[in-house]
Amino acid sequence: MKESMIWEGPYGKMILSDNDISDLISELRHLVFAEFFDHVIHEPEKRLSSIESKVEKMIENALTFGANGDNDKDKKTAKDLAKEFTGQIPVIKELLESDVKAAYDGDSAAKSYQEIIIAYPGLFAICVHRFSHLLYELGVPILPRVMSEYAHSKTGIDIHPGATIGRSFFIDHGTGVVIGETTEIGDNVQVYQGVTLGALSPRQGQRLAGRKRHPTVESDVTIYANATVLGGDTVIREGSVIPGNATIYKTLKGECKVEGCSSKHICMVK
Amino acid sequence: MKESMIWEGPYGKMILSDNDISDLISELRHLVFAEFFDHVIHEPEKRLSSIESKVEKMIENALTFGANGDNDKDKKTAKDLAKEFTGQIPVIKELLESDVKAAYDGDSAAKSYQEIIIAYPGLFAICVHRFSHLLYELGVPILPRVMSEYAHSKTGIDIHPGATIGRSFFIDHGTGVVIGETTEIGDNVQVYQGVTLGALSPRQGQRLAGRKRHPTVESDVTIYANATVLGGDTVIREGSVIPGNATIYKTLKGECKVEGCSSKHICMVK
């Protein structure tokens, strides 16, 4: 989405340019995945401080939009926030390594870890998400959303920066996936194209802002293509397999009662 | 989609370049949304006449493809058509303001009008549509379709330039949305990702060209994720809420009879 670019013309001041976003993501990706390609990062401290100063400038711009969340966080400067951001990169690197391995283990068509890093849209989306979620948690306004929308435009995968996602997460194909702001996802979850983890709030809009509106998905769950799971009280229990095109509005118990489920083989709801 | 770019190489004449399209859309977006950012457009007349001359050149190129629609319109020059186009910009501006507000009111996760303009793919798509629909109505060939396909490639939202859409329209997330050429949509409608408003015409192709083949959606309707609504005789009545993953081929009356609807809460068909 080159939307942000519109502010770069002769009549508009620049806020966040699309090029800044894509450059930052490219640098972060190289930093966290270099080892998979036997690349050695020379002078890693220098790399990190270069990233930190770029992020600082972007946060500075973003803060002109006002804070995103509670007010205590306002008091931190762009410099502080950028420092916290880069401090967390090793944690994100380790999580992303678990995601690369989950994709390889989960997809029979995968030929190598390198192929997954270079050509899998799901990995691109979760990579951008893990960084944008960190900025969201730090209370940075608008920048996390612009980053996640950048990934959405490239991949068709729309993960709100607010969503919390565990280790070893794998989205295959991914076009049409939507994961809402207050979604919580456990470890080792697989999600296929067209899956919505969304809100069940017809026409209530801003009245529900801040509340948990999106599902909880426990660990080891598989959700097949085009399933729609809605509502803040809905919990998909550990180990469940949700069939393709299912529509789910409440927590499932016991045997499979998922509408559209025609096969035991792919519908085991514990 | 850089498809149009192929004609720019040393062996092909230029028709419509992708850069022309993206520049035009950026300029139009800035013009209509500047007030939301407290930007003042200096010398607005000059801006408009600059846009008008760009549009004129693009229409001139497009007219080499022959007219799109009836023959009377052929007689207008590119200059006339570009003038009519810019004359309608204030009307479109007002409609788009209603769309920005509808998105803010409709999405609990929205933080500000500015965020919606910068980062919501649904707003980007309806913005491009309102301009491409105007060119379609003026009988300009191919250019409207190239514009709408540009938005489709960026957002995953495919709105045919022929579709007529009322005020305060909100598409959330949007990946996979398809709205066909003869669709009619009322005011204050909300549509979620993966929704198809399509044709029910297996293998009849060109025999049905020109006929109404796509649904009518009345005002205040909400259509949830991945619902498929097909056919030129299908009418979704005012105030209806269509559940996720529903498939609808005819006009619904009385109580909910939508296949896949498992909850009164989100399926009220009036």
Next chain:
Amino acid sequence: MKESMIWEGPYGKMILSDNDISDLISELRHLVFAEFFDHVIHEPEKRLSSIESKVEKMIENALTFGANGDNDKDKKTAKDLAKEFTGQIPVIKELLESDVKAAYDGDSAAKSYQEIIIAYPGLFAICVHRFSHLLYELGVPILPRVMSEYAHSKTGIDIHPGATIGRSFFIDHGTGVVIGETTEIGDNVQVYQGVTLGALSPRQGQRLAGRKRHPTVESDVTIYANATVLGGDTVIREGSVIPGNATIYKTLKGECKVEGCSSKHICMVK
């Protein structure tokens, strides 16, 4: 997807750049579609040998990832493989002409062949696929997948390079379409947005690599929006029409038994 770009920075060696991919696809598109625009290719031999040397360099880079498939093919040089590639271009050109015509005949909204070539994402995706499939068949690693992911990012249509697809193939709208590695598709098939031809292999991942895991779709089949067809033993019989949002896990016989099918009109399973 600019993922591949990350390796171009000062700290990474270049492998496959996004620009190389988009340039190659643009050149190939111009070569095969020029006649539809009454363009004459001057010195076609020179064009072909220019393409051949570009492809050779890309294959050379790709071969550093190791071979994709059996070992005999390893022994061919990048030069040999590039020669075989360009030798097949006339065959692909003829197939793509059948695809353009199928799109025109299949879509009531299509105004001309030229419009389809310039602005239809489905044609873009099948065009890239026919070339990437050829490279896949030649045993070239990673490059075919990067090409198909380039098309996926632009169009939302994800066709694995391994899929085999007959003549006169038409994908309309296309966002969310997924066609898996071992899918086999006959002639004159129409597929709409959101259709998955996928694997039915929860959590078996690499254990199933190399086996037929995706459906067979016979000739003259139409598959409507958001239908999900899964499994390597599943065959959609000649002439079938699969309704929107259907979920299919096994071969269908006799009368329609497709879940979600509410109308004879669009559900004829032979």
